Amino acid sequence: MTPVTKETFESEVLKAEKPVLVDFNAGWCGPCKAMKPILEEFEASTPDVKFVSVDIDDQDELAEDWDVASIPCLVLFKGGAEAKRSVGLVSRDAISELVGA
């Protein structure tokens, strides 16, 4: 999952051709770490969706910009806009629904 910053968010996420799932996370967040390998599985099995990651400790402005106030937070972007979001540790089925897998 490509790390994305304030500088690259527009090109990597907003202007991406494919839908993009952004994983807002942090190193201190246990549920985020627990979900990471699952997201990586989905990344491998869902080529229609791009998966990127935002470390909210480094990228607090991005978290602020997108109203992320609880992590793990997964936001699906389509055509430069937020399409769907899930907050908290979620099941594989919920991730599957989010990315349309």
Add this chain to the structure above:
Amino acid sequence: MHDIVVIGGGPAGLTAAIYARRAARSVLVLEAKTCGGQILNTPDIENYPVEAHVSGFDFGARVEAQARGLGAEIAFEKAVGLRRDGADWVVETAKGGEHRARAVILATGSENRKLGLPDEERLVGRGVSYCATCDGNFYRNKVVAVVGGGNTALEDALYLADLAEKVYLVHRRDGFRGEETNVARLKARPNVEFVLNATVRRLVAEKRLQAIEVEDVRDGSVRTLELKGLFVAVGRIPENQNFASVVELDASGYVVAGEDCHTRAPGVFVAGDNRVKPLRQLVTATADGAMAATEAVKYVNGLLDRGT
């Protein structure tokens, strides 16, 4: 068919799997999300022997690896029902699947109790939180409220008082269930305001939470508190509803079982936070796991000896 199906992959369930595998019984653990359970939210565990510091994530990952290493199977499916079929138990899963077992261990844990207000769910992650240590950082130098009167609420308020500009502590009574030392510490903080005899009656929000309305339970007067974050600490609900027809639940929804973890249903055992007990900690969850598995193994061996 497995000898034992464990429902829940938190510390209690995984410990049960370890004990059952060491007794050479086949074990399947069903976990709805990811292994680890509630302890995943704890950044630093300081009260579990033998390590002074371990993160909840590392703890969960290591117990999972230990259980797998001993041959426990783990499937990521949500158990939604349990029924008897002859001498077997059948666990029903959310997607219509079934798992047959000689014995079942309910280690489902608990989830956060919600206030039950309109918009509450939509605002999770947009101002409403159930975990101060998880989300507190987002509210640095902002105004927040904590609702609740137990130790979790008091500890959350103390934690947030170090980060936030101001913390309202909203509680429906004027006394606290939590420890007096915590109350005294909070009273000493200049940025903590107690809002007592009050309940939250409305969340004021557009895209994000902007304020809460609190109602005085004595005279019905309403006060609006402008804030960015509301931390809900009004207790937890055991996740036993799906098994209520099989086991006995107390008034709060916990499975009635003694120290031996036997429920009223033969072959169904309970382990961890969802059992009636005076102390819900990591160490008591793992202790339950050991006990429930040992009793389940005895039960299964009894069936096998009788040739059923």
